[in-house]
Amino acid sequence: MREADETTRQRLADALRREAATPSELAATFDLVPHAVVNHVEHVARSVDGGDEQLLVAPPTCRDCGFDDFDQLLNLPSRCPSCKSESIAEPTFTIEQ
Numbered sequence: 574m575r576e577a578d579e580t581t582r583q584r585l586a587d588a589l590r591r592e593a594a595t596p597s598e599l600a601a602t603f604d605l606v607p608h609a610v611v612n613h614v615e616h617v618a619r620s621v622d623g624g625d626e627q628l629l630v631a632p633p634t635c636r637d638c639g640f641d642d643f644d645q646l647l648n649l650p651s652r653c654p655s656c657k658s659e660s661i662a663e664p665t666f667t668i669e670q
């Protein structure tokens with residue numbers, strides 16, 4: 574299939590099969606905004622669920638206190654619920670078999 578014929582979600586899934594990436598990295602690669610990437614990744618997760626692949630998520634982490642127990646892993650939190658810092662490392666996504 575030619576790249577132009579693939580959907581954004583298919584191209585995101587292919588990229589995540591090759592290497593792990595953050596929403597900002599994927600957004601820059603595919604000319605999207607990070608929140609749109611998270612939305613697409615949520616759908617990709619449903620597509621691979623139940624097959625021989627799975628979406629793995631390294632959670633967002635507070636750079637100041639290390640908090641990483643966020644309620645939603647597929648999210649871009651703006652502030653740490655523990656220390657209220659706004660220095661949050663983005664989650665990292667990958668697809669593995």
